[in-house]
Amino acid sequence: MSKSGMLYVDKDTLFHRMDGAAKLIVFAVWTVIVFLFQDLRVFVPLFAIGLILLFLAQIPYKRIRLLVWIMVVFNLFNSIFTLLITPSYGSEVTGTATVVLDLGYNVLTLETCFYVLTLTMKYMSLMPITVLFIFTTHPTRFASSLNRIGVPYKIAYAFNIAFRYVPDLQTEFRNISNAMQARGMGFGKGEGSMRDRVKHFISIAIPLVQSSLHRIEVVSNAMDLRGFGRHQKRTWYSATAWRRADYIIAALSVVAILAAIAVRLSGFGRFWYPFS
Template identity: 55%
Template sequence: MSKTGSLYVEGNSFFHRMDGAVKLILLLCWTVVTFLFLDFRIFAVMLTAGIVMLLTTGIPLRRMSLLFGILMLFTMLNSVFILLLTPRFGTSLTGSDTPLIPLGYNMINQETLFYVLTLSLKYLTLLPITLLFIFTTHPSRFAASLNKLGVPYKMAYAVSIAFRYIPDLTQEFRTILNAMQMRGLGISRGDGSLWRRLKNLSLVVVPLLQSSLQHIESVSDAMDLRGFGTGRRRTWYMGTVMSIADKLVILLCVLLVGLAIFLKLQIFRGFWYPF
């Protein structure tokens, strides 16, 4: 957790200096382009470009390990469910059927396996840009940028609070979990069956919700005491001015989406299957 109480990691890279709203536009455009295609080649190029951009920020890999692990777990579970529930789905996309792995009740074919690989790469393509946005965007600067784009400042400030509260919620979860483990709550291997450990882990939810509600009430009272929301406009201590580089990035985003739409309509129209 950074000194700001958020996931933001201090730095002086190009993306750290970039306006928060511009990074949001980049993330949205990247997401739109990603979901336009179902082509392994496109995703390979985008993933490589995203990794290069992420590495230029200098963010320690250990800071990103948790979010990376969560996405990898989601991707693996999604792939397994597709292969088990629709083992021949790839045939509907390619028109061919190449049996590969027997399941007893059905057969996973080569087409579905390649489809799952392409879909997994599609999700991974979003990871570098998402991590870049999360770890290089200061909550206060981001809220100011949103307000500058026309988003009501109350909504912008709510986004800022959400960014700040994620690490606090994580720390509170760990604190409650450690306290309950000291009282004999078993969630580790050797403390019973998997179902028993999951049931014990679910007991953390109630005190976590109570603690969260107390935090919300405290923040709400503090904002009311300071007269938040009484004015139609407000100033921002950490507001920034959009630079020429930021405007060029917006232009590149527009060109990227335009190029992607053209390629989708003219060249990469459907699912790419090389075999």
């Protein structure tokens, strides 16, 4: 978290100089392309390109480590649950069955393993562009750019608050966790059974929700006292104008989504299984 309480990392790269609305277009197009296909041959190149773009953005790994691990853990649990609950689903998709393991209640097939790998890369291909968008976009400038392209400023300001509130939520979680540890609750390895540690983490939810509701009330009252929403339009202290690079990237994004739709309509992009 930055000193200003934001996830934004201040650097002088192409991604930081881009207008927030242009980056939103890229993010939206990237997401649509990912969900248009179910092909590992699409997801691996997208993931590789995303990692290159993330490297070029010069974002320190220690700043994005938590978000990356959350996405990795989510994918890990999603893969395990898919393999355990529907171990033969891949065979239903491909029409072939190569048994890898007999689970008793069902059989795990090679087709399902490949399907889970494809699904994992589908989600992982979204990780670099998501991190890039979050950590290179200044909340206020992003809100102003949304308002400039026609989004009502109340909705745009909601995005601004959401971007700023995530680091505060992390800080609040850490404070509550430290307070509970001072009272003898264990959260780390060796400080109780896994069940007890999970219960302790769940117990953080109640005070976290209460403090969040209190913070929302404070912000809401402050905005009401300043007359937020009284006028049809508003000005922005921090704003960016579209540059040539923004127009070029937005145009390339439109071309990319049109090409992706055309390729998908041609029949390419369904679940690809190389061993059938």
